[in-house]
Amino acid sequence: xxxxxxxxxxxxxxxxxxxxxxxxxxxxxxxxxxxxxxxxxxxxxxxxxxxxxxxxxxxxxxxxxxxxxxxxxxxxxxxxxxxxxxxxxxxxxxxxxxxxxxxxxxxxxxxxxxxxxxxxxxxxxxxxxxxxxxxxxxxxxxxxxxxxxxxxxxxxxxxxxxxxxxxxxxxxxxxxxxxxxxxxxxxxxxxxxxxxxxxxxxxxxxxxxxxxxxxxxxxxxxxxxxxxxxxxxxxxxxxxxxxxxxxxxxxxxxxxxxxxxxxxxxxxxxxxxxxxxxxxxxxxxxxxxxxxxxxxxxxxxxxxxxxxxxxxxxxxxxxxxxxxxxxxxxxxxxxxxxxxxxxxxxxxxxxxxxxxxxxxxxxxxxxxxxxxxxxxxxxxxxxxxxxxxxxxxxxxxxxxxxxxxxxxxxxxxxxxxxxxxxxxxxxxxxxxxxxxxxxxxxxxxxxxxxxxxxxxxxxxxxxxxxxxxxxxxxxxxxxxxxxxxxxxxxxxxxxxxxxxxxxxxxxxxxxxxxxxxxxxxxxxxxxxxxxxxxxxxxxxxxx
Amino acid sequence: xxxxxxxxxxxxxxxxxxxxxxxxxxxxxxxxxxxxxxxxxxxxxxxxxxxxxxxxxxxxxxxxxxxxxxxxxxxxxxxxxxxxxxxxxxxxxxxxxxxxxxxxxxxxxxxxxxxxxxxxxxxxxxxxxxxxxxxxxxxxxxxxxxxxxxxxxxxxxxxxxxxxxxxxxxxxxxxxxxxxxxxxxxxxxxx
Numbered sequence: 074x075x076x077x078x079x080x081x082x083x084x085x086x087x088x089x090x091x092x093x094x095x096x097x098x099x100x101x102x103x104x105x106x107x108x109x110x111x112x113x114x115x116x117x118x119x120x121x122x123x124x125x126x127x128x129x130x131x132x133x134x135x136x137x138x139x140x141x142x143x144x145x146x147x148x149x150x151x152x153x154x155x156x157x158x159x160x161x162x163x164x165x166x167x168x169x170x171x172x173x174x175x176x177x178x179x180x181x182x183x184x185x186x187x188x189x190x191x192x193x194x195x196x197x198x199x200x201x202x203x204x205x206x207x208x209x210x211x212x213x214x215x216x217x218x219x220x221x222x223x224x225x226x227x228x229x230x231x232x233x234x235x236x237x238x239x240x241x242x243x244x245x246x247x248x249x250x251x252x253x254x255x256x257x258x259x260x261x262x263x264x265x266x267x268x269x270x271x272x273x274x275x276x277x278x279x280x281x282x283x284x285x286x287x288x289x290x291x292x293x294x295x296x297x298x299x300x301x302x303x304x305x306x307x308x309x310x311x312x313x314x315x316x317x318x319x320x321x322x323x324x325x326x327x328x329x330x331x332x333x334x335x336x337x338x339x340x341x342x343x344x345x346x347x348x349x350x351x352x353x354x355x356x357x358x359x360x361x362x363x364x365x366x367x368x369x370x371x372x373x374x375x376x377x378x379x380x381x382x383x384x385x386x387x388x389x390x391x392x393x394x395x396x397x398x399x400x401x402x403x404x405x406x407x408x409x410x411x412x413x414x415x416x417x418x419x420x421x422x423x424x425x426x427x428x429x430x431x432x433x434x435x436x437x438x439x440x441x442x443x444x445x446x447x448x449x450x451x452x453x454x455x456x457x458x459x460x461x462x463x464x465x466x467x468x469x470x471x472x473x474x475x476x477x478x479x480x481x482x483x484x485x486x487x488x489x490x491x492x493x494x495x496x497x498x499x500x501x502x503x504x505x506x507x508x509x510x511x512x513x514x515x516x517x518x519x520x521x522x523x524x525x526x527x528x529x530x531x532x533x534x535x536x537x538x539x540x541x542x543x544x545x546x547x548x549x550x551x552x553x554x555x556x557x558x559x560x561x562x563x564x565x566x567x568x569x570x571x572x573x574x575x576x577x578x579x580x581x582x583x584x585x586x587x588x589x590x591x592x593x594x595x596x597x598x599x600x601x602x603x604x605x606x607x608x609x610x611x612x613x614x615x616x
Numbered sequence: 617x618x619x620x621x622x623x624x625x626x627x628x629x630x631x632x633x634x635x636x637x638x639x640x641x642x643x644x645x646x647x648x649x650x651x652x653x654x655x656x657x658x659x660x661x662x663x664x665x666x667x668x669x670x671x672x673x674x675x676x677x678x679x680x681x682x683x684x685x686x687x688x689x690x691x692x693x694x695x696x697x698x699x700x701x702x703x704x705x706x707x708x709x710x711x712x713x714x715x716x717x718x719x720x721x722x723x724x725x726x727x728x729x730x731x732x733x734x735x736x737x738x739x740x741x742x743x744x745x746x747x748x749x750x751x752x753x754x755x756x757x758x759x760x761x762x763x764x765x766x767x768x769x770x771x772x773x774x775x776x777x778x779x780x781x782x783x784x785x786x787x788x789x790x791x792x793x794x795x796x797x798x799x800x801x802x803x804x805x806x807x
Binding site: 122204 | 660661663664703705707777798799801
C-alpha cells in the first residue's frame with residue numbers, strides 16, 4: 074500500500090515536472106520565434122520611420138545648398154535622445170553625397186549592446202528629381218537589448234510563477250494523498266491481534282478524510298468486538314468438543330466395560346441356567362418335586378438376567394461401534410414364523426389376538442437372520458406387553474423405493490399408546506415412557522434402542538406412530554439385499570443416533586454369541602450345552 | 617409592435633450591408649489612389665537614376681513618359697496632369713507626358729520614351745505586352761499597383777515602414793536598364 078502511494082506521489086511529481094518543462098519549452102519557443110522577432114521588427118520600424126522623416130528634411134536642405142543647415146540637421150539627428158532613459162536614438166550617421174561630400178557622425182557612448190539597426194535611404198533632389206546620395210543611419214540597439222532583457226525577465230518570472238503554482242498544486246495534491254498514505258501506513262502496521270487505532274488525523278485534514286478515518290476506526294472497533302465474540306465462541310466450542318470427546322471416551326470405556334462385564338457375567342450365568350434345567354429334570358425324574366418350584370425360579374431368574382445381560386451387551390456393541398453382522402440368505406417367512414412362535418406365549422398371556430398378514434412366498438432376504446428375528450421379536454413382544462385384551466396385527470410386504478427393494482413390516486396394536494412427549498425418547502437407551510411404566514411393565518428400556526441400532530446397521534429404519542389410549546404402529550423397513558459379504562462389522566453406530574420410543578421389559582430369544590470365555594468357563598458351558606441338547610426335543614415338541 | 621421591430625431590424629441590417637458593400641470598394645479605391653499618388657512622386661526620381669537616360673531622349677531632349685491606359689483615358693490624363701504640376705523637369709530636361717491606350721503601344725516606337733507608367737490595372741495579355749515593350753525598348757515599366765512587380769513590371773513601390781522603390785531584377789536585367797547601384801542597394805528587390 075505504501076509502495077502504491079510512493080509510486081503515485083512520484084508519478085504526480087514527475088508529471089508536474091514534465092508539465093513545468095513543457096510550459097517552459099513552450100514559453101521559450103514562443104519567446105524565440107515570436108517575441109524576439111516582434112521586438113526586433115518594432116525597433117527596426119522605429120528606426121525606419123525616423124530615417125524617412127529626416128530624409129525628407131535632408132532633401133529640402135540639400136536643394137537649398139545651405140551647408141550650415143545641413144550641419145545643424147546632422148547634429149540634431151545624432152543628438153536625438155530618449156527622454157526616459159537618456160540614451161541616444163542614433164549611434165552613427167553617414168550622409169554620402171554624389172558630389173563627394175561625406176558627413177559622418179557618431180554617438181555610441183551608451184551603446185554597448187552590439188546590436189545595430191541599419192537604415193539606408195536614398196536622398197533625391199526635389200527640384201531635379203535626381204538622386205543626390207544616401208543617408209545611412211544606425212539606430213541604437215540598446216533599446217532593443219533593454220526590451221529583450223526586460224521581456225526575458227518577465228518571461229522568466231512568468232515561468233517561475235507557473236512553476237511555483239505547479240509546485241504548489243503538486244504539494245497540494247501530495248497533501249491530499251498524505252492522509253491516505255498515513256492511513257495506509259497505519260493499516261500496514263496494525264497488529265491484527267490487538268487492532269490498534271489509527272493515529273489521530275492532524276489538523277487541516279479534510280472532513281472527507283476524517284470521515285474515512287473514523288469509518289476505518291469504527292470498522293476496527295467492530296472487528297475487535299467480533300473477534301472477542303469469536304474467541305469466546307471458539308473457546309466455548311472447544312470446551313464443548315473437549316467435553317464431548319471426554320464423554321465419548323467415557324461412554325466408549327463404559328461400553329467396553331459393559332461388553333466385557335456382560336461377557337464375563339454371561340458365561341457363569343449360562344452355566345447356572347443350564348445346570349438349573351438339568352437339576353429340574355433330574356429332580357422330576359428322581360421324584361423330588363418339592364424342589365421344582367425353586368429350581369424354576371432359579372431358571373427363570375437366570376434367563377431374565379441373561380436376557381438383560383444380552384441386551385446390555387448388544388447396546389454396548391452398538392454404542393461402541395463394534396457390532397458384527399452375519400450376512401446370509403434366508404427365507405424371510407420362516408424368520409417371521411420363528412419370531413411369532415417365540416413371542417406368542419407372551420402375547421397370548423395378556424389375552425391378545427395376533428394376526429399375521431404375509432405372503433408365504435414373500436421371498437428370500439439377504440441380511441443378518443438372527444438380528445432380523447430379534448428386531449421382529451422385540452417389536453412384537455413390545456406390542457404384546459403394552460396391549461391387554463386387544464389385537465396385534467403384523468403386515469409384511471415387498472416394496473421398491475430409493476432405487477432399492479425393501480421389506481416393509483408393520484406391527485400395529487390396540488394398546489395403551491404413547492404420548493407425543495414420549496415419542497421422541499422412544500428409541501433412547503435406558504429410557505422408558507415414564508417411571509411408572511418400568512414399575513408396571515418391567516424391562517430395561519433397551520429393546521427398541523437395540524432394534525433401531527440393528528435396523529440401521531442393516532441399512533433400515535424403524536419409525537413409530539402412536540396415539541395415547543388408542544394404540545401404536547411400528548414401521549420397520551429393511552433392504553431385501555444388504556450390502557457386504559459374510560461377517561461384517563458395523564464400524565460406527567453413534568449412540569445419539571439411536572432414538573427410541575417405548576422400551577419394553579422383556580426381550581427374550583436365543584442369542585448367539587461369538588465371544589469365547591476363559592478355558593475353565595468354556596469347559597463348564599460345553600458340559601452344560603451337551604446336557605441341554607438332550608432335553609431340547611422335548612421343549613420344541615411342546616411348542 | 618414586435619413585428620414592426622423585426623421589420624426595422626431587418627431594414628437596418630440591410631442598410632448596413634448595402635453601405636458595407638458600397639464603402640468597402642471605395643475604401644479600397646482610396647488606398648489605391650494614395651498609392652498611385654505616392655508612386656507618381658517616386659516615378660520621376662527613379663527615371664532620373666537611369667544612367668542611360670540621355671540615350672532615351674527624343675530629338676527635342678524632352679523626357680517623354682508614356683502614361684498607358686486601357687479603358688479610363690480621363691484618369692490617365694488626370695494623372696499626367698498631376699505629374700506635370702509637380703515635376704516640370706528631370707535633371708534640367710523638361711518632362712512630357714503622352715497618354716496612350718495600351719492597344720496603341722507599338723513594339724517599335726517612332727519616338728523615344730524614357731519610361732512607361734501604367735495608369736490602371738491591365739489584364740494579363742495587355743500587361744505582358746507592355747512588359748515586352750519595356751524590355752525591347754530598354755526602358756522601365758513602372759506600375760503603382762500592388763503585385764505588378766511580381767507579374768513582371770520593372771519597378772513599383774514597396775510601402776512598409778517607409779516607401780521604397782521595388783525592382784523586379786529579372787525584368788531590369790532583361791531590359792538592360794542601367795540604374796544607380798546605390799539606389800538598387802537601398803531598394804526592395806524581387807528576384
